[in-house]
Amino acid sequence: MKFSRRTFIAGVAAAATAAAIPKSRALARTSPESWATLIDLTRCTGCEGEAVPRCVSACRTKNAARFPEPDPAMLKDYWPKDFHEDWSGKRDEIYRLTPYNWLFVDEVYLEINGQDQRVNIPRRCMHCDNPPCVSLCPFGTAQKDADGPVRIEPSLCFGGAKCRAVCPWNVPQRQAGVGPYTILDPMPVGGGAMYKCDLCRDLLNRGETPRCMTACPEQAMSIGPREEILALADQLKKDYNGYLYGRDEHGGTATIYVSKIPFEQIDAAIIEDVNPKKAMRFHQPENEGEKQHRRASVALLAPLAGIVGAFAATIAAKGPKDD
Amino acid sequence: MTKNGQIHRHSLVVRLCHWLIALSGLLLTFSGIGFMPLYGRFYLNELPGLHWVTHFQTQMNLHYLAAGPFIAACLFHLLYHWRRGEFALVPQRGDLKESWLIIKAMLMKGQEPAHEKFLAEQRIAYATFALTIGVLSASGYFLAVKNTLGWHVAPQVLQVIILMHLVFTFLFLLQIALHLGAFILKANRPLFASMFNGRVTLSYAAKRHSRWVKRNRIR
Numbered sequence: 001m002k003f004s005r006r007t008f009i010a011g012v013a014a015a016a017t018a019a020a021i022p023k024s025r026a027l028a029r030t031s032p033e034s035w036a037t038l039i040d041l042t043r044c045t046g047c048e049g050e051a052v053p054r055c056v057s058a059c060r061t062k063n064a065a066r067f068p069e070p071d072p073a074m075l076k077d078y079w080p081k082d083f084h085e086d087w088s089g090k091r092d093e094i095y096r097l098t099p100y101n102w103l104f105v106d107e108v109y110l111e112i113n114g115q116d117q118r119v120n121i122p123r124r125c126m127h128c129d130n131p132p133c134v135s136l137c138p139f140g141t142a143q144k145d146a147d148g149p150v151r152i153e154p155s156l157c158f159g160g161a162k163c164r165a166v167c168p169w170n171v172p173q174r175q176a177g178v179g180p181y182t183i184l185d186p187m188p189v190g191g192g193a194m195y196k197c198d199l200c201r202d203l204l205n206r207g208e209t210p211r212c213m214t215a216c217p218e219q220a221m222s223i224g225p226r227e228e229i230l231a232l233a234d235q236l237k238k239d240y241n242g243y244l245y246g247r248d249e250h251g252g253t254a255t256i257y258v259s260k261i262p263f264e265q266i267d268a269a270i271i272e273d274v275n276p277k278k279a280m281r282f283h284q285p286e287n288e289g290e291k292q293h294r295r296a297s298v299a300l301l302a303p304l305a306g307i308v309g310a311f312a313a314t315i316a317a318k319g320p321k322d323d
Numbered sequence: 324m325t326k327n328g329q330i331h332r333h334s335l336v337v338r339l340c341h342w343l344i345a346l347s348g349l350l351l352t353f354s355g356i357g358f359m360p361l362y363g364r365f366y367l368n369e370l371p372g373l374h375w376v377t378h379f380q381t382q383m384n385l386h387y388l389a390a391g392p393f394i395a396a397c398l399f400h401l402l403y404h405w406r407r408g409e410f411a412l413v414p415q416r417g418d419l420k421e422s423w424l425i426i427k428a429m430l431m432k433g434q435e436p437a438h439e440k441f442l443a444e445q446r447i448a449y450a451t452f453a454l455t456i457g458v459l460s461a462s463g464y465f466l467a468v469k470n471t472l473g474w475h476v477a478p479q480v481l482q483v484i485i486l487m488h489l490v491f492t493f494l495f496l497l498q499i500a501l502h503l504g505a506f507i508l509k510a511n512r513p514l515f516a517s518m519f520n521g522r523v524t525l526s527y528a529a530k531r532h533s534r535w536v537k538r539n540r541i542r
């Protein structure tokens with residue numbers, strides 16, 4: 001291969017592009033002004049004595065109009081599989097996430113310093129900074145807004161439940177019999193639509209606070225600009241001599257838990273009775289999207305390889321024309 | 324150009340480029356379809372050695388891995404032939420009409436019009452492939468950049484790009500099916516071998532690509 005000014009310029013361009021691709025992990029740029037939430041486990045009582053925790057009740061009331069109303073004829077198995085996910089007959093379920101329950105309060109019993117202690121943990125979508133449900137949704141229906149909340153647009157969702165499969169906390173929940181897949185029936189595609197907390201997107205747009213937070217009698221949950229919430233979380237951690245969860249886990253999230261008890265201990269109690277694969281844990285999941293950064297970077301350099309290769313090949317070999 | 328009753332049709336560079344695009348394109352399609360939870364639903368993961376097909380992150384890795392050679396080979400192809408002034412696959416005026424005459428002749432066993440190196444329908448197929456691959460590459464590249472650099476894109480814009488990628492994937496599949504389906508027709512079969520050895524028999528070329536053979540002889 002002969003080297004010329006052209007090949008040199010192409011080589012310099014290749015090197016410059018390689019240098020321009022950042023070596024850091026692939027974190028979505030979350031602006032300091034974006035929303036973040038704080039859940040103070042030292043305050044949450046789980047509304048003891050009440051049938052339904054008030055945050056759960058407020059969430060259900062506020063979002064009732066958005067809950068799925070499936071077509072009964074479409075409540076059939078996902079052929080050739082012999083199951084389908086129908087929660088429409090279990091709308092009162094409040095002890096886990098369902099398409100009709102986007103927030104629940106987990107109760108965990110721990111032995112702390114020889115004393116039994118109940119920890120109440122409000123659980124909902126963590127609103128990840130770099131959500132795999134968004135980057136991997138094949139229909140683009142899982143979306144992350146610039147100001148933080150991650151939401152699913154059910155009218156365009158086929159209910160493949162991939163978002164749940166890649167979510168470290170198994171958050172999105174599927175309801176059969178709704179969504180665009182019903183139009184394609186009997187084609188064996190789709191399975192319904194996915195539902196989850198959107199941090200009361202409409203209320204945030206109007207400058208209001210999510211219902212779960214305003215309903216909490218203990219002010220255990222709060223929302224604010226990210227920087228402020230992070231500062232508050234750090235302060236509480238110091239005050240309680242406690243622990244944080246959600247700030248750095250999975251590449252960062254918009255939900256920061258504060259606790260006086262180590263989260264490893266709470267996590268161990270959570271998975272005592274529940275299948276770890278299905279539980280909403282306090283574990284340390286890796287963000288797979290960040291791990292893929294290097295492979296994606298190589299793919300990004302591909303055009304340059306093609307351009308440089310073509311120039312090199314045409315300069316090197318000036319054979320007969322091939323039409 | 325001619326040797327042992329055969330005529331040179333595709334250079335080694337062209338064949339390598341074709342097969343690189345074909346193989347990486349198949350990998351991209353396989354992994355791309357794997358993004359939709361279809362393989363698990365249809366028990367593909369239960370076949371021996373295929374348990375990994377339902378692991379979405381593995382499919383994503385495979386997609387990135389195949390995207391590099393695919394995009395590089397496509398751009399190489401465009402620039403290489405542009406720089407060498409080789410435009411025989413670019414559609415020409417009257418190609419649609421001529422395509423119809425070719426199909427009619429093949430179905431009715433009539434006389435095909437004399438062809439250049441490529442048939443009019445091959446030129447049309449090339450253009451539609453180029454358009455599809457162009458949209459797929461541009462949208463896929465955009466998504467890779469977004470995922471890598473952490474760009475925030477307006478959700479509505481992102482959805483349009485993702486759906487465009489999805490729709491054009493199905494168009495790409497359809498075009499691959501038509502591309503391979505063309506070899507069902509006996510008249511096209513000698514071209515299949517030429518993608519491996521780069522040659523067709525002179526008798527075939529003279530019969531079907533007489534304008535090309537004539538031009539080569541003059542040259």
